Amino acid sequence: MTTSSYSQLQSQLSSVWPDWKITGTLGKGTFGYVYQLVRNDLGKNYTCAMKVLQMISDESDENLEEFVRSVSHEIDMMMQLKGYPNIVTIEDYTVIRGEGTRTILIRMEQLESVEKIKNSRGGLSRAQTLQLGLDICNALVSCEEKNIIHRDIKLSNIFYSEKGGYKLGDFGISRTMDSIHEKMSMSSAGTIQYMAPEVYHGYKYDSSADLYSLGIALYILLNRNLPPLCNAYNTPAGNLSISMVHEANMRRLRGEPLPPPVDADEYLASIILTACSPDPAKRFPSASRFRDALQAYIDHKPVSRPVPPPVSQPISQPVSGPAAAAAPVKKQGSLHPQSYEGTTISGPGPVQRPAGGGTPRPDPAPRNDGPYDRKKGPASGKAVFAYGLLVALIAALVLFLVLLIGKNKEKNEDKDITVIVTYTVRYLDASDKTMVSESTVKEGGLGATVTVQAKDVEGFKPVTEEESIKLTEDEAANIVTFYYQKDSGNSPKEEDPLPESVPESESGSQQVTVTYTVVCFDTNGNQLLSSSGTGTAGSTVSPAPPEITGYVLESGPDSLTLSEDEENTLIYYYEPEVSEPAADIPTSNTITYNGHTYYAYETSAIDSYQEAQAYAESRGGYLAVISDDEENTVLYDYVFYGRDLPSAYFGLSDENSEDYWEWIDGTPYSYDNWAKGQPDNQHGAEHYALFYYKDPAYTWNDGDFGKDSTRGTVIFLIEWDVE
Numbered sequence: 001m002t003t004s005s006y007s008q009l010q011s012q013l014s015s016v017w018p019d020w021k022i023t024g025t026l027g028k029g030t031f032g033y034v035y036q037l038v039r040n041d042l043g044k045n046y047t048c049a050m051k052v053l054q055m056i057s058d059e060s061d062e063n064l065e066e067f068v069r070s071v072s073h074e075i076d077m078m079m080q081l082k083g084y085p086n087i088v089t090i091e092d093y094t095v096i097r098g099e100g101t102r103t104i105l106i107r108m109e110q111l112e113s114v115e116k117i118k119n120s121r122g123g124l125s126r127a128q129t130l131q132l133g134l135d136i137c138n139a140l141v142s143c144e145e146k147n148i149i150h151r152d153i154k155l156s157n158i159f160y161s162e163k164g165g166y167k168l169g170d171f172g173i174s175r176t177m178d179s180i181h182e183k184m185s186m187s188s189a190g191t192i193q194y195m196a197p198e199v200y201h202g203y204k205y206d207s208s209a210d211l212y213s214l215g216i217a218l219y220i221l222l223n224r225n226l227p228p229l230c231n232a233y234n235t236p237a238g239n240l241s242i243s244m245v246h247e248a249n250m251r252r253l254r255g256e257p258l259p260p261p262v263d264a265d266e267y268l269a270s271i272i273l274t275a276c277s278p279d280p281a282k283r284f285p286s287a288s289r290f291r292d293a294l295q296a297y298i299d300h301k302p303v304s305r306p307v308p309p310p311v312s313q314p315i316s317q318p319v320s321g322p323a324a325a326a327a328p329v330k331k332q333g334s335l336h337p338q339s340y341e342g343t344t345i346s347g348p349g350p351v352q353r354p355a356g357g358g359t360p361r362p363d364p365a366p367r368n369d370g371p372y373d374r375k376k377g378p379a380s381g382k383a384v385f386a387y388g389l390l391v392a393l394i395a396a397l398v399l400f401l402v403l404l405i406g407k408n409k410e411k412n413e414d415k416d417i418t419v420i421v422t423y424t425v426r427y428l429d430a431s432d433k434t435m436v437s438e439s440t441v442k443e444g445g446l447g448a449t450v451t452v453q454a455k456d457v458e459g460f461k462p463v464t465e466e467e468s469i470k471l472t473e474d475e476a477a478n479i480v481t482f483y484y485q486k487d488s489g490n491s492p493k494e495e496d497p498l499p500e501s502v503p504e505s506e507s508g509s510q511q512v513t514v515t516y517t518v519v520c521f522d523t524n525g526n527q528l529l530s531s532s533g534t535g536t537a538g539s540t541v542s543p544a545p546p547e548i549t550g551y552v553l554e555s556g557p558d559s560l561t562l563s564e565d566e567e568n569t570l571i572y573y574y575e576p577e578v579s580e581p582a583a584d585i586p587t588s589n590t591i592t593y594n595g596h597t598y599y600a601y602e603t604s605a606i607d608s609y610q611e612a613q614a615y616a617e618s619r620g621g622y623l624a625v626i627s628d629d630e631e632n633t634v635l636y637d638y639v640f641y642g643r644d645l646p647s648a649y650f651g652l653s654d655e656n657s658e659d660y661w662e663w664i665d666g667t668p669y670s671y672d673n674w675a676k677g678q679p680d681n682q683h684g685a686e687h688y689a690l691f692y693y694k695d696p697a698y699t700w701n702d703g704d705f706g707k708d709s710t711r712g713t714v715i716f717l718i719e720w721d722v723e
Contacts, residue, residue, distance in 0.1 A: 010022050023036050023560075024570065084142040086136065130298055133290075143287075154194045193245070212277075218261075246614060421478060423444060447472075448471055449468055511536050517530060517531070536562065612716045623664050640693075674700050
């Protein structure tokens with residue numbers, strides 16, 4: 001954000017909430033930027049987050065007001081959940097109207113997303129993952145009570161609060177079930193990596209789609225941070241390419257059975273795969289049943305055993321009826337199946353029921369009154385005493401082993417939930433606060449107190465030999481600073497102590513020198529670098545954002561007013577530099593018109609409009625845009641030449657909003673050539689324009705991008721801009 005736009009936003013904020021000040025950028029969400037706000041109340045600072053949604057239009061104000069009405073309705077709906085457990089709290093919102101613009105400011109509690117936690121700490125433990133599942137199921141129970149579907153559940157929309165646990169946020173695109181039933185064509189909602197198949201394909205759906213998305217989120221956390229159908233045994237998360245993830249998502253959305261997550265035992269995997277069933281009827285029937293299945297797993301604590309990678313066929317989906325959440329799961333070992341609201345859990349051993357009904361009783365144990373010698377009959381009293389003593393010794397040994405195993409298990413469970421955080425050690429010159437040695441980054445357990453030894457720096461001597469710090473969740477505040485004085489070979493002179501303040505000025509006011517930190521993150525929350533500087537408390541510093549090779553600045557504060565009492569931190573976010581793919585234009589069967597090259601790609605390997613779009617972009621082009629009658633005629637004749645069923649899709653769709661057609665590259669929708677009665681959405685989900693092969697008048701029809709039944713192929717036009 002530029003200085004002028006940042007100042008404008010602060011001015012807008014002050015006009016509605018004058019006590020709040022913007023102190024930094026927290027990140028960029030699905031629909032806008034998120035900023036940190038601070039309010040001082042009686043000497044104590046309070047923080048919150050503010051999301052900014054903005055729409056700009058050159059057309060009538062009616063479009064802008066429609067945007068306001070739509071978003072305001074959704075925010076009001078989310079505010080119905082204010083105070084519910086495991087839901088991010090919306091504190092307030094306001095609409096700012098300007099000429100040709102509408103800006104919506106939403107103030108909410110500030111939390112850290114699980115996506116950032118996962119990326120910065122390498123993932124969550126199994127215990128933390130299960131707790132996340134329970135908490136978000138509770139949130140979805142509240143949504144079901146209000147008849148609300150979230151429709152965009154993903155790890156970046158799940159947040160963590162030390163006091164409140166895991167919380168579901170960003171209901172920016174949710175709709176009530178009644179609205180969903182009235183508007184069938186909303187397949188663009190949500191994030192494809194977590195999207196349920198019925199949502200992606202544009203079919204009618206309900207709250208079961210949220211359970212599916214939550215199941216995928218848990219799957220990823222239990223699959224070493226990899227999406228389903230990516231080889232988690234042999235592929236580190238950092239080595240996945242975009243094409244690999246896209247291919248895995250397409251296979252999942254086509255209904256391919258999922259293998260179990262690699263870090264889930266057989267019992268837990270069956271729960272996750274039930275939630276992720278491609279058939280909504282085979283998922284848990286409600287969020288409460290999903291929650292109960294997870295709680296039953298936690299309560300019974302079945303023995304964890306690693307699940308090997310599938311050899312030929314992946315694990316089959318559990319089968320369930322309309323009133324059951326999952327089919328009985330075959331367990332090994334000493335755990336016996338017991339029906340629990342449709343989900344198989346471990347329980348007590350088999351029971352017998354009397355023929356006439358009544359209370360069941362356990363199987364009778366065989367009678368054994370002591371040792372027996374077949375020749376001499378029952379054993380003597382001494383033999384019985386010796387036998388009893390032996391039994392008592394064995395029982396004592398078994399009890400000791402059980403206690404020992406229990407302690408080891410508690411230790412292992414404690415280790416599982418240890419959260420590793422990073423902290424920075426800085427080495428500064430005591431006289432001018434410049435760095436005398438490069439900062440180092442270390443790791444430790446959250447909440448632990450670590451003691452750090454000063455390192456040797458040539459030509460300098462540390463003022464203190466060691467420093468201690470208690471590690472917190474705020475890694476930007478986890479900083480240990482060592483000050484150094486120049487080493488002249490003698491003891492430090494009395495006139496060179498660690499400066500705490502500067503002499504009073506002629507006006508009588510005292511100036512205090514403080515340190516500030518500049519921390520740079522990528523948009524996934526990974527720290528790229530940090531540096532520090534100094535200034536006078538109360539003054540404003542405006543450091544230039546560091547230049548980082550391979551990254552471009554996305555957002556960050558323009559300045560910071562230094563405080564003597566608070567940690568002074570400026571946070572900048574960077575995006576990776578993305579170079580446009582080189583144009584990969586076929587060498588034959590193309591046509592060039594008006595400075596553009598076109599190619600009709602015919603294939604049986606691409607199943608959706610989104611896949612065609614991704615393929616075109618991977619070759620440096622895009623799905624064709626048609627601007628006038630002449631271009632339409634040229635392309636129509638090109639497609640029809642030499643083809644027996646000459647139709648082809650191009651870059652026009654209404655998948656974002658029914659009957660609102662728009663070109664894929666943002667070109668204004670000012671030209672069309674629909675056939676009579678078209679578009680008609682005849683079969684539902686016909687969101688994509690194509691040449692109408694039944695009409696020889698160069699006209700268009702709307703279709704669903706399905707493959708022709710006789711050929712099993714689809715044709716789409718790719719366009720390249722030619723220099």
